[in-house]
Amino acid sequence: MSDTFDAIKRAEEALLFKTYSRYPIAVARGLGSRLWDMDGKEYIDLLAGIAVTGLGHCHPEIAEAIADQAKKLIHVSNLFYQREQLDLARRILATAHFDKVFFCNSGAEANEAAIKLARRYQQRVQNRNAFEIITFNGCFHGRTLATVAATGQQKFQDGFAPMPEGFTQIAWGDPAALEAAISDKSAGVLIEMIQGEGGIRPARPEFIRAVERVCKDKGVLFMVDEVQAGMGRTGSWWAFQHFGVVPDIMTTAKSLANGLPMGAMLGTDEVARAFVAGSHATTFGASALVSAAASKVFEIIERDHLLRHAGELGGWAMRRFEAVGKACPGAITEVRGMGLMIGIELAFPGKALWEALLQKGFILNLTQEKVLRLLPALTIGQEDLERFALALEALLPEHAA
Numbered sequence: 575m576s577d578t579f580d581a582i583k584r585a586e587e588a589l590l591f592k593t594y595s596r597y598p599i600a601v602a603r604g605l606g607s608r609l610w611d612m613d614g615k616e617y618i619d620l621l622a623g624i625a626v627t628g629l630g631h632c633h634p635e636i637a638e639a640i641a642d643q644a645k646k647l648i649h650v651s652n653l654f655y656q657r658e659q660l661d662l663a664r665r666i667l668a669t670a671h672f673d674k675v676f677f678c679n680s681g682a683e684a685n686e687a688a689i690k691l692a693r694r695y696q697q698r699v700q701n702r703n704a705f706e707i708i709t710f711n712g713c714f715h716g717r718t719l720a721t722v723a724a725t726g727q728q729k730f731q732d733g734f735a736p737m738p739e740g741f742t743q744i745a746w747g748d749p750a751a752l753e754a755a756i757s758d759k760s761a762g763v764l765i766e767m768i769q770g771e772g773g774i775r776p777a778r779p780e781f782i783r784a785v786e787r788v789c790k791d792k793g794v795l796f797m798v799d800e801v802q803a804g805m806g807r808t809g810s811w812w813a814f815q816h817f818g819v820v821p822d823i824m825t826t827a828k829s830l831a832n833g834l835p836m837g838a839m840l841g842t843d844e845v846a847r848a849f850v851a852g853s854h855a856t857t858f859g860a861s862a863l864v865s866a867a868a869s870k871v872f873e874i875i876e877r878d879h880l881l882r883h884a885g886e887l888g889g890w891a892m893r894r895f896e897a898v899g900k901a902c903p904g905a906i907t908e909v910r911g912m913g914l915m916i917g918i919e920l921a922f923p924g925k926a927l928w929e930a931l932l933q934k935g936f937i938l939n940l941t942q943e944k945v946l947r948l949l950p951a952l953t954i955g956q957e958d959l960e961r962f963a964l965a966l967e968a969l970l971p972e973h974a975a
């Protein structure tokens with residue numbers, strides 16, 4: 575490591591709250607699925623800013639849309655009408671059955687909005703004293719107090735007691751547990767179709783259909799968190815669309831504006847009745863700048879057929895990684911995922927292998943200690959994934975031994 579890197583590390587220790595454990599790379603620039611560090615070393619980026627730069631780094635058309643909009647109007651607050659928001663709303667609503675959208679700035683904020691909407695819908699529209707949100711083991715919904723309560727994992731709650739009330743967590747994949755957990759206090763069920771932070775765990779279709787059925791039967795809102803799986807990553811606009819279900823509310827964020835901060839909550843007209851002027855708000859939500867960038871993202875995904883690309887290439891990659899596993903028996907326990915949201919579960923703790931891959935120039939993430947997580951840009955080419963497969967194949971034997 576150069577002195578410059580060490581200097582950056584020391585400066586960060588002096589200047590920033592110590593909330594992150596960083597990868598040992600100071601990133602200088604990016605283009606498409608490539609990143610370069612301060613010393614000019616090139617990396618193939620299979621993580622895309624944790625599923626954020628879905629169209630790759632510094633996409634020229636996005637950069638241009640941002641630059642053009644920045645010269646026209648950046649931000650005026652939500653006290654004003656803005657055409658850029660409506661252009662974006664039309665695009666996002668055209669991707670699914672929802673009628674209305676609320677824009678915000680992050681995934682946690684989108685989930686906060688969904689939690690508030692579910693409570694207010696039950697309390698003000700249905701006149702039921704219901705407030706409880708049901709979530710599932712292994713889920714991740716964000717880091718605000720309410721979304722940490724929804725996430726339910728001790729490691730994210732440590733030292734932050736008391737947690738907000740009204741959250742119950744149950745077993746993942748068990749419809750009977752859901753049926754048993756629902757009471758007259760239940761307002762909504764919040765669920766990922768494919769758990770991301772939880773280790774890339776796709777739900778079984780029967781489970782998701784059972785969740786929908788139980789929700790509809792009991793008058794509880796069916797809310798899907800598509801913050802990570804959304805925006806085409808799984809091969810359809812939204813992961814729930816693979817399951818043939820019709821959620822009441824959906825949240826999304828990460829790749830919405832290809833790196834500018836944006837979140838959104840979508841809902842049906844029925845649930846949207848619960849919010850009136852003043853019920854909920856955000857200062858930054860859907861500024862003209864971010865909206866213009868996000869609209870461009872939708873335009874490019876459609877024009878370049880990236881949903882199909884993500885689905886097909888993801889299918890190819892998962893078969894390829896399974897073949898890597900066959901070549902080194904006992905090293906990989908499972909390859910799973912949907913489209914370009916892929917987990918390779920190792921039979922051994924993966925830290926050393928992950929470091930070796932990083933050393934070789936592959937950026938990916940390790941979750942749950944054993945799961946190599948790939949969330950590449952939807953624009954990535956097969957060659958880059960093949961390079962990764964070859965590197966993995968070469969490194970597996972010594973690390974699995």
Ligand SMILES: *Cc1c(COP(=O)(O)O)cnc(C)c1O
Pocket residue numbers: 679680681682683685714715716717766770771799800801802803827828
């Ligand atoms: C990342 C993530 C969140 C939180 O999003 P932030 O933008 O970090 O607040 C919520 N839900 C899921 C499924 C996520 O992957």
